[in-house]
Amino acid sequence: MACATALTVATAGFAGGAFAQSLRVGLAEDADVMDPHQARTFVGRIVFTALCDKLVDVSPDLKFTPRLATSWEWAPDNKSLTFKLRSGVKFHDGEPFDAEAVKFNIERAKTLPESRRKSEIASVEKVEVVDPMTVRLVMSQPDVTVLAQLSDRAGMMVSPKAAKEAGANLGAKPVCSGPYKFVERVQNDRIVLEKFQDYWNKQAFSFDKITYLPIPDSTVRLANLRSGDLDIIERLEPTDVKTAKGDANLTTTSAVGLGYQAINVNLANSDRAKTPIGQDKRVRQALELSLDRDAINQVVFEGQFSPGNQYFSPKNFYYNAQIPIPQRDVEKAKALLKEAGVKTPVKFEVTMSNSPRSQAVMQVIQSMAAEAGFDIQLRATEFATMLNEGTKGNFEANQYGWSGRPDPDGNIHAFVTCKGNLNDWKYCNPEVDKLLDEARTISDQNERKKRYDAAQAILAKDLPVITIYHESWIWGLKKSLTGFQPHPDGMIRLENVKKS
The missing domain is CATH 3.10.105.10 (Dipeptide-binding Protein; Domain 3)
Incomplete structure (x- = not known):
């Protein structure tokens, strides 16, 4: 039954050429709430990687790299961190991204009763808008961990307008600023995203539609990959690596994990x-x-x-x-x-x-x-x-x-x-x-x-x-999928990934 369900869901909605290219991703579990300030699951972070851009990211060698922030600087006493922000960025609802939006997000992460980010950025005492594209985080005490926290869910930006309207229910219809925007979610079945045409770096993203399919049974996940009903699966079981490598249509890649x-x-x-x-x-x-x-x-x-x-x-x-x-x-x-x-x-x-x-x-x-x-x-x-x-x-x-x-x-x-x-x-x-x-x-x-x-x-x-x-993160991919770069955080980053 699990296999039949997965196959049915994976192929639904792709007939008729409605999208030039689609990607189907097999996840080992279902995500929890799709609000970066409330979420806690690993697979949720995988979805957020496409849905919610963040201030900074992490490279495969664990160096911090620009995203919504183009540069940052610590004060000499490590008690404030100033970001220069990327101009021309929009949220999925068309609202502009700026320093006020960053201020709203950090304050929401600190004060929303349901937020799970509070302890991560507890040292941020206040957020100052220096100018429309410059924001400063002032610490209650030196805290060198803040930049790393902002490279994950604490640094993901949601639309202030949408968040104010939805409150704690934002996860039902998340509005972020990533390369893909939310379409629908069926609990324990699928999460569907589509390409955001106003994304600041849209040319680096090839797929028009992404469907994430939670399939807890690793055997079923691999079977769907081998049959062509999935394009990539995360957490390929070590016991299945030999089988995947023996399939001429598949390839595997891995990275030593951090957790x-x-x-x-x-x-x-x-x-x-x-x-x-x-x-x-x-x-x-x-x-x-x-x-x-x-x-x-x-x-x-x-x-x-x-x-x-x-x-x-x-x-x-x-x-x-x-x-x-x-x-x-x-x-x-x-x-x-x-x-x-x-x-x-x-x-x-x-x-x-x-x-x-x-x-x-x-x-x-x-x-x-x-x-x-x-x-x-x-x-x-x-x-x-x-x-x-x-x-x-x-x-x-x-x-x-x-x-x-x-x-x-x-x-x-x-x-x-x-x-x-x-x-x-x-x-x-x-x-x-x-x-x-x-x-x-x-x-x-x-x-x-x-x-x-x-x-x-x-x-x-x-x-x-x-x-x-x-654990080590092990991915199984169709050989037709190129450009995927494994990261030690286990995320699936779709920038420059293509299907031939």
Whole structure:
């Protein structure tokens, strides 16, 4: 049924030559709300890459590059950041983009009750319009992470007029300024965009219509690509790479990612946190010791990913080498459970995505943990639903991760600070807050790393988030598709991509 549905949707609306060229993109999940100030999903960011232009972008080598801002300059004390803006830019509703629009967007991201960007730009005290095409962000304290935040959803610009009219419901019909504008969305079925003819760089975008199709089953995604009903798929499974490479009509490409996948444990978000694993860090330490991360990587991913135990991969500058990945130790895990005085087997539920990858990972973990005295119940659900339930505290633990950010702050601050907007497990340690807040003010890499090292030493014991692995982004494409450039953030950028 899933395959039939995907095929039907993928081919609908393209007959009759209504569009010169269309692109069909297979996503591993459905996006959540299509408002960059409220959104939190990885696939949502993929759609936003075409829909919502941002002030700056990131190159494949993680350098910041101009988009809606053509240049920027920090004040000597790192307490203000001034942007020169691109002229001649319009929002999809025809409204002009200018410094007032930037001011509105930053203030909306900070004040909209539903905004998930608040902690990302909390240090921005005020926004000053210097002139129509110059805007200055004034910080309450030095914060070198702001530029990186503005290279993602916090820096995406929505039409002030549309946002004022729609309020928190903007996601139902988003109005941005990207190369493609919103047409329609059918939940769990498709998101359709069409080319914006007034885009400032429209000549670099070849397709007249983009359709994003959420297809959680990786086998179905690949089958649709092979049959010609999709043009590109994200997160090609490592186990499918050999098959894709063996197809003369396909090609694959990859990039090492910036993020991580983890088990997140509810510590204080509703009564569902009142479990042994939620209330005693020794139980969480025991669970970690029951895991063999190398075996998980080999069994599930054929060795193509990287085992990990921190918010940064072992190859990242900010990885704390003094906290290596712990080796599996079932006896020590049992001893910790005994010391904690908990009844065994320790029962708890892990909510996970209904994607085959998440299920495969958790089934291996379930088996490993059982040997140490855990009884893990698995509940699969649609990804966006899982995130919504997490926000409400309706989980004991869940399995998902983070796609990663170029600045280390983006991988950790929002997840483990007391008021972090993505801290659904409600972990709170003032010392961790102090260290991570300090790291935001320091431009020297080595000094910043000292703060992250100290914070991770605490987090490695408290374990609100148990990191399991770091993935590589793998894409499958039709060979007729040219110009696609893989990025370590996993986004699908369509600039200069063509179909022959």
